[in-house]
Amino acid sequence: MEQHLTQYRIFYAVARAGNISRAAKELFISQPAISKSISKLEESLGIALFIRNSRGVSLTAEGQVLFQHVEAAFEALDRGENELKQIQNLHIGQLKIGVSNTLCKYILLPYLKEFIAQYPHVRILIESQDTARTISMLEQQKLDIGLIAEPKNRRYLSFLPVMRIEDTFVCTRSYLENLRIREGADVDPFESGTILLLDRSNMTRTHIDAYFAEHGIEPKQILEATTMDLLIEFAKTGLGIGCVIREFVREELKDGSLIELPLEVPIRNRTIGFAYHPTAMTRTMNDFVQFCSE
Template sequence: MDQNLSQYKIFYEVAKAGNISKAAKELYISQPAISKAISKLEDSLGLSLFTRSSRGVQLTAEGEVLFEHTKEAFDALERGELELKRIQEFDIGHLRIGVSNTLCKYILLPYLKTFIDQYPHMRITIESQSTAQTLSRLEQQKIDLGLVAEPSVRRDLSFIPVMDIQDIFVTTPSYLENLYLREGRDTDIFETGNIMLLDSSNMTRHHVDEYMAQNHILPRQILEVTTMDLLIEFAKIGLGVACVIKELIQKELDNHTLIEVPLDIPIHRRTIGFAYHPSNQTTALKTFLEFLY
């Protein structure tokens, strides 16, 4: 499009008014300036857009075609302006969040409840996915925010810590007692027990695998599970020894439904927080970050 947008605006207003003087009043510019802009537009297009008479102007067939397109364009711009005004008036925006099922259920939901109470008109999309996918989509700026364990490599992302978590191994008292009866109390639980872990694609699993490798722990029998909730439930029915997040099962530990398996060296703690791309300047993200602080 070689023409200045203002020329199309002038053409549009003249076509609507059917009169140059009326369009001049609408646009707050002189009639000669309007006539000049229309002539320039016609010259650049190589077409006559209006027929002139003492009663005003009338669109030519070609002018009618152009008017329909400019009407769609300016109507779309007007709708956009109204939408922005509505966003400002009602705190409406679109916040896209990436999070794993576990972190969504146990950590994100309480934050969202309070946030929605304060900003009830905010549109929120939750992408339930692995931490690796969330980090990738943050880098590509396809989502605004991710609730993740603090990555070892920041990848140019900003990170706001929320809480520390501790990975531990737990089981039921009865499972542990039966294991001792069968294998002896000096048994190595990791060699003789049924060790339940998240599947190998999970970032938590990578963290635990790294710990076990560093401490020369080699489980002989591993049951892989897709979600933390399933791990907890399998542990509670006495299916084996599960590696879970301590903060998620504090109730079970307190009432002795589950007991913690002692480790010579504890698994080092992780930090959970909100990650975002610092170049993201959307109103929705700014609003949520202000809410966090």
């Protein structure tokens, strides 16, 4: 489009008003300025757009053709502005979150329930995956937010802590009693029992393996699971001693369906929070971060 948008806006106003004086009042522009703009537009297009008469102006046949296109263009612009106002007023947006199955169930969903109640027009997309994948996608700006354990190296990520978690070992009382009957009262549960762990692709497993190595613990029998929920169910069924997050088995510890094995040295706790790329903040991301901060 070679012509300046202002010239088309003036043309549009004059064509609708049928009078240069009325168009001037509508646009808060002087009549000579409007006449000059129309003349420049006609000159650049090489065609007359208006027929001047004593009552005002009317469109030529060619002017009518141009008006139909200009009218459609300005109506499209008006629709665009109205959509933007609606997005702003209703907080319409999209949020793509990366999170593991465990953290999604026990931490993210309670946050989302309250967030969606406050911002019902935000579309939530969830990438269910391991923490390493979430961090990688955050760094590539393929995710808006990631719910993860605080990484040692944040690189370019910002991190909003929301809770601290501690890993522990649990089993049924009957499992421990039967283990002692078979192996003796002084049995080492880690040496003689079946230890239930997440698979090696999980960051929690890496954390526990580091704890084992630091304290010289070498489990002889390991049963792996892909999710924390499975570990908890395995332990409740009596399959072995599960390494779980204490905060996620509070009810089981309270009602006695699971008991906690005492450790000489507690496992170092971890901080869980929302990670995001600060240079890629959208309004929806900012709303979510502020909501979680409060």
